[in-house]
Amino acid sequence: MATREVPLLLLLVVVMVLAGAGAARGFYLPGVAPRDFRKKDQLAVKVNQLSSIKTQLPYSYYSLPFCRPATIVDSAENLGEVLRGDRIENSLYVFEMREPRLCQIVCKTALTHQEAKDFREKIDDEYRINMILDNLPLVVPIRSLLDDHDAPTSYQLGVHVGIKGQYAGSNEEKHFIYNHLSFLVKYHRDENTDLARIVGFEVKPFSTKHEYDGEWKENETRLKTCDPHSRRLVVDSDSPQEVEAGKEIIFTYDVNFEESDIKWASRWDSYLLMTDDQIHWFSIVNSLMIVLFLSGMLAMIMLRTLYRDISKYNQLETQEEAQEETGWKLVHGDVFRPPARAGTLCVFVGTGVQFLGMLLVTLLFAILGLLSPSNRGGLMTAMLLVWAFMGVLAGYAAARLYRGFRGSEWKAVAMRTALAFPGAAFAVFFVLNALIWGERSSGAVPFTTMTALVLLWFGISVPLVFVGSYLGFKRPAATEDYPVRTNKIPRPIPEQPWYMNPAMSVLIGGILPFGAVFIELFFILTSIWLHQFYYIFGFLFLVFAILVVTCAEIAVVLCYFQLCSEDYEWWWRSYLTAGSSALYLFLYAAFYFFTKLDITKVVSGVLYFGYMLIASAAFFVLTGTIGFYACFWFTRLIYSSVKID
Template identity: 75%
Template sequence: MDAPRRSALFSFSLLLLLHVAHCFYLPGVAPQDFDKGDPLTVKVNKLTSIKTQLPYSYYSLPYCTPDSIVDSAENLGEVLRGDRIENSPYTFKMREPQMCNVVCRKTLDNKQAKEFKEKIDDEYRVNMILDNLPLVMPTMRRGVDQDATTIYQLGYYVGLKGKYSGSTEEKYFIHNHLSFNVKYHRDLQTETSRIVGFEVKPFSVKHEYEGEWSDNTRLTSCDPHANRLVTSSSNPQEVEEKQEIIFTYDVSFEQSDVKWASRWDAYLLMSDDQIHWFSIVNSLMIVLFLSGMVAMIMLRTLYRDISKYNELETQEEAQEETGWKLVHGDVFRPPVNSDLLCVYAGTGVQCFGMMLVTMMFAVLGFLSPSNRGGLMTAMLFLWVFMGIFAGYASARLYKMFKGTEWKRIALRTSFMFPGTIAVVFFILNALIWGEKSSGAVPFGTMFALIFLWFGISVPLVFVGSYVGFRKQAIEDPVKTNKIPRQIPEQAWYMNPIFSILIGGILPFGAVFIELFFILTSIWLHQFYYIFGFLFIVFMILIVTCAEITIVLCYFQLCSEDYLWWWRSYLTSGSSALYLFLYAAFYFFTKLEITKPVSGMLYFGYMLIASYAFFVLTGTIGFYACFWFTRLIYSSVKID
C-alpha cells in the first residue's frame, strides 16, 4: 500500500475512533457556583409528544433563533433518544429578575402557521435545559383526601386549541410568553448560588404596542413600568397566516432550602400515578412465598426419590426402575438443532451480564438522570464487552454436544441476535427518517454502532469461543444409550405447548407491576429511578425462572419424557409472550397514539424488548435446568 493510501486509512481510522469516543462522552454533573450577575445559559432540547412518540428539534418550528445555532456535545444514548440540544436566545443573569423581555417578532406565513397547528394538535411539548436541569411546568393535583399536591411535567405545551370569546369554531393559540422561575440555593459563607430548580408558566398573549415596530418599542400589554405584567391568557395569541406574534419572557429568582445534591428529588416524583409501595411489596412477598414453597416441595420430593433409588441399589433383589431414573440413558442425549440452542444460550449469557452489571451501576448511583443518555450508553457499552462471555458459553455447550467447528458457532453467536435486532431497528429508523424526526439516527452514529458491533463485539465473541473450546469438555454424569428410548404417551397437562405456556406465567407475574412503571417512564416521558427496587425484582425474576423451570422439568422426567433441553429454554422464555401481550394491552388502554407510524414504532420497539426478554429468561431457565439434571443424576447409583 502506498503512502497516500496509508495516510488516508490512518486518518479515517482516527476520525472513526474519535467519533466512537465522542458517542460515549457523558456530560459532567459537578455542581456549578454562580455569583450575582453571572450569565446563565438556557439550552433548548427536542419537542416531544406522547401522542406521536416522534421527537423533533426545537428549531423545526419557526421559533426565535440566536445569532448562530450551536449544537451541544451529545453521547450515544442522547442521540438514540432523539435529543438535540442547542443554544437559545433566552439569556438570564443570576439573581437579576427580568420582566417583559422581547425575544423577537415573527409574522407567520401559511406553511409556518400550519406547522404550529400540527404540533398543537399532537400536543407537543417544548423542552429546555438550565445548568443540566430540565424545564418543568408545575401543576396542582388533588388526591382522594382532597389534599393539593404539586406535580411537575416536563416542558410546556407549544400551544392549545379551544373556543374563545363565544366563538363556535375551535381556534389555535400559541404560548408566546414564558414566565420562568429559577430556584437557587445560596451558600451563606461564599455568597455564591447553585441552581436547584427550573420552572415555567406559559401564557398565550396577543401583545400590543403603539406606533411602528422598532428595537426600542415598548409593549402596552406587558410593561413593568406601568405595572402591566402577564398573569393570565385573557387575550390569547391566535395562530393564523400573516399573524404577528411577539415572543416574550419573564425571569424570577426564588431562594430555596433544597440543596444541590437533592435537586433531582422533585423530578423523580413526576409520575401522575403514585407508586403504591404497599401493593408492589405485597405482590413481591407473594412471589417470594410461592417460590419458597416450590423450593421446599422440590427439595423434600427429590430427597425422598434419591434415598429410595439408592436403597434399591443396595438390596439384592432386582427391582424395576421407575420415574425419572428410568430415562438416565437418554436424558443427556444432544437435542435436535443443538447448534441453535448453543447460540441462544450464549446470547442469553451476554444479555444477563449486561443487565446485571447495568443494574449494579444504577443502584450505586452511577447512572443518575443528570447524565442524560447515560443508561442507554452504558447498556450498549456493556453489551459489546459481554460478547466474550457469549462466545465462551456457546463454545462450552457446543463442545459438550461433540461439536468440532467452533468458528461457525462463534459466527452465529455474533450475528444471529444482534442481526435480528439491527434489521428491525433499521426498518424503524427508516420510518422515523421518513417523518423527518430528530429521533432518526444520523449516519455517523449508525456507522459508530456498526463499528462497535463488527469492530469490538464480534472479535470478543471469537476470543471467548476460542477460550471456551480449548477447555476440557463437560462430562455427562451418566452414559447415553446408543438407541433412543421410546417416549410413552403423555397426559394432556404434560403437552409441550401447554406446559411451556403455563411456565411463563409466574416469571411474568413477578415483573408485570414494575413493568407498568417502566412502560410509563418510556412512553409517557417520565423519569424512572427506582433502580434499587428494580434490582430486587430482577433477583426475584431469576429465582422464579429457575424454580418454575426446574419443577416442570422434574415432572417431565418423571413422565419418562427426556426431551428437556429446548423445553427448559422455552418454559421460562415464554414469559416474553406475556410481556408482548401486556405491551399491546398497555397500548390500547393507556396511550393515545393515533398515527400508524407511531403505532409501528411502539410495537417494533416492544418486539425488540420482548425478544431480548425471551433470550434472557430462557437462558436463566435453561442453565437452572441444566444444573438440576446434572445434580440429580450424579446423586444416584446407576449400573
C-alpha cells in the same frame, strides 16, 4: 478448572468491565459537578427536542418557526442522547443571575400558511417544548385539584407549544400559541461566599396577543400588553394569540429568581417524584411477596419429593426391582443425549449469557449512582457499551456447551452467536429508523451514529465473541463431567398425558416469571413511553433477582415432571419454559398500548410494537437461558445422587 484459560478468561472479563466502567464515567460524569454563579453571571438556556406522548416522534426545537439566534450551536451529545432523539441547541433566552426581568422581547415573526399549519399540528398532538438550564430540565408546576395545602406540587416535564379551545363565546375550536413564558429560577445561596447554585427551573406559559405603539424597534419596543413600567403584564391579558397565517406573533418572557432551602445534591428530588410513590412501592412489594410465597411453596415441594425419590432408588437391591420401577431414573441413558439443532440452542444460550452479564453490570452502575437521570442518555450508552464487552461471555458459553454436544464447528457457532440476535435487532431498528426519517423527526439516527453502532458491533463485540469461543472450546468438554453415560440407541418415549404436552407446559411455565415483573414493567413502560424518570434501580435489582429465582424454579419443576414421565428431551423445553414469559410480556405491552397510550398515528404504533418486539426477544433469550442452566444443574445433580450401574 486447572487449565490456564479460565484465569485468562476471568482476567479478560474484569478488564473489559473496568474499561466499560471507565467509558461510562467518561460519558456521563462531566457536566454533573455543581456550578457556582455570582450575581449577574450569564445563564444560557438551551433548547432540546419537541416531544409528544401521542406520537412518540421527537422534533428539533427549530423545526417550528420559534425565535432563532444568529448562529445555532449544537451541544456535544453522547450516544444515548442521539438514540433518544435529543437535539440540544442554544437559544435567545439568556438571563443574568439573580437579576429579575419583566416583559423581555425575544423576537417578532409572521407565520406563513405552512408554518401556521405546522404549529396547529404540533398543538393537536400535544407537543411540549423541552429546555435546559444548568443541566436541569424545564418543568411546569401543577397544583392539586383538591384544596389541600399540604399536598406536594407535581411537575410536568416540558411546556406545551400551545392549547386548543374555544374563545369569546365562539363554538369553533381554535389554536392558541404560548408566546409568553414566565420563568422561575430557584437557587441555593452560600451565605459565606454569596455564590449560588441553581436548584430549580420552572415556567408558567401564557398566550397573549401583544400590541405596541409606533414603529417596531426590536427590544426597545414598548408593548401595551406587557409593560413592566406600567405593571400591565401579560397575565392580565384577555386576548390570546391565535395561530393564524400572516398575523404577527411577538414572543416575550419574564424571569424571576427565588432563594430556596433545597441543596444542590437534592435538586432532582422533585423531578423524581412525579408519580405516586405510595402506589408504586405498595404494588411492587405486594407482587414480590406473592412471588416469594409461590417460590417457597415450589421449592418445598421439590425438596420433599426429590428426597423421597432418591431414597427410594438407592434402597433398591435387586435388578428385578429396578426393572419394575418407573420414573426419571429409567431415562439415565438418554437424559444427556444432544438435542436436535444443538448449534442453534448454543447460540441462544450464549446470547442469553451476554444479556445477563449486561443487565448485572448496568444495574450495578445504576445502583452506585453512575446512571442517574441527570446524566441524559447515560443508561442507554452504558447498556450498549457493556453489551459489546459481554461478547466474550457469550462466545465462551456458546462454545463450551457446543463442545459438550460433541460439536466440531465452533467457529460457525461463534459467528452465529455474534451475528444472529444483533443482526435481527439491527434489521428491525433500521426499518423503524427509516420510518422515523420519513416523518422528518429528529429521532432518526444519523448516518454517523449508525456507523458508530456498526463499529461497536463489529469492532468490539464480534472479536470478543470469537475470543470467548476459542477459550470455551479449548476447555475440556462438559460431557466429561456428566454423571451418567449416554446409550447408543435412543429409548422410546412413552405417550404423554395431555398436561405434559410441550405446548401446554411451555405456556404454563411463562406465567410465574411474568408475574414477578409485570408490576415493575408498568412503571418501566410509563417511564419510556410517557416521558417520566425511572430511578428506583435498587428495587429493580431486587425484582430482577426474584425473576432469576422464579425462572429457575419453574423450569426445574416442569423439567422434573417431564423426566418422571420418561421424556428425556428436556434441553429445548427447559429453555422455552422460562422463555415463554416473553410472550406474556409482549401481550401485556399490547394491552398497555390500547389502555394507557393515546397514539393515533400508524407510524407511531409501528414504532411502539417494533421496539417492544425487540425488548420481548431480549427478554426471551434472557429468561430462557436462566431456565436452561437451572435445569442443566438440576439434572446433573439428581443423576449424580443415585446409584446407577
